[in-house]
Amino acid sequence: MAFNGSDYFQISRAGTNYKCLGSDVLAYVQSNLGTAEYRVADITARNALNAQLSAGDRVMVDDATLDGTVIAGWALYQWLASNTWRKIAEQESLDITVGGATNLSYTAGPLQGIVVSDSGSDAILPAADAVNAGLMLPAHKAKVDFLTVTAAFDADASKAKLALIGVTQAVDLDVIEAASHAAVTTAGTAANNPIVATGQALSFNIAGLTSAP
Template identity: 55%
Template structure:
């Protein structure tokens, strides 16, 4: 079942329900978007069209009169003062702006240099913000050699565990004070 211009559609505006017909909706679209659909032989015929409205479209069978079309058809939309190409047989002419980026390294930051825009400075990382590793940080990491997975939390906990000795305090020559180990000859017993 297709829609017809006599169909009714409900529209709510500020809490009030209105009923409009399909022809009312079409009239609104035509008044604001443009309804003209034209087919012409070439660019000269497109340019000769009169009475076009904003949003009207024209299919040009041979659009080679447009310097951006080397062969085939093109579709244009009237924008009020000029035609804008929206499709063509070969594709669309897209100009992508770009620039060349280079990188300048430094001891405290790095700079991404743009060939046609604003350069960007990449700061050194700190305790709050991500950034570049400075040479001192790199050198410190160079002293670490890890050949397998290491649980640093477990290692830290184990390194701070209480130290104990195997013998009694009166017979052991090893004396423990916190994490410090000392040797006391006074605790040695004479050999039998």
């Protein structure tokens, strides 16, 4: 007759007889000897081993292409239960499903921008400050729009020039603009100063210089 896990075995220990289940014997053997390993030619031969396998047994299949997840080559399986297998390795790769995919969108704002995720936390992009990089505020953009650069941009030359410049304080372009358009004046008068101001132009006329007293 076939041996079942519910059958009892007689065991003698130190002169005393005990009985234990066949499943207990199996568990002891598996924990002390480890699981069995088999090598077969293909998936059909693997499936034929069902009746003699125990949970955790491993079967190396030389040609596992009958498994729809194996394109070519061998695969290693672990037997979990009748006709239930876990693939633990294969020649080409393991089947991995990567989770956490998300779709991103962007919401603009006058003070900050927000990168919106449909499956996770949103990310806030703050305005730049004196310490940290960030987004340009609308007021800053309006000021930059007043600057016009006509020369061709040369990245290497620009870096070299910037390396030679030491800026120790803020530069107010409005002040520079106002000063550049202010009326030109002379320190003296027409009677004692040979420099004549005409708009933004200065001219020198020795005839305008009077003799010193």
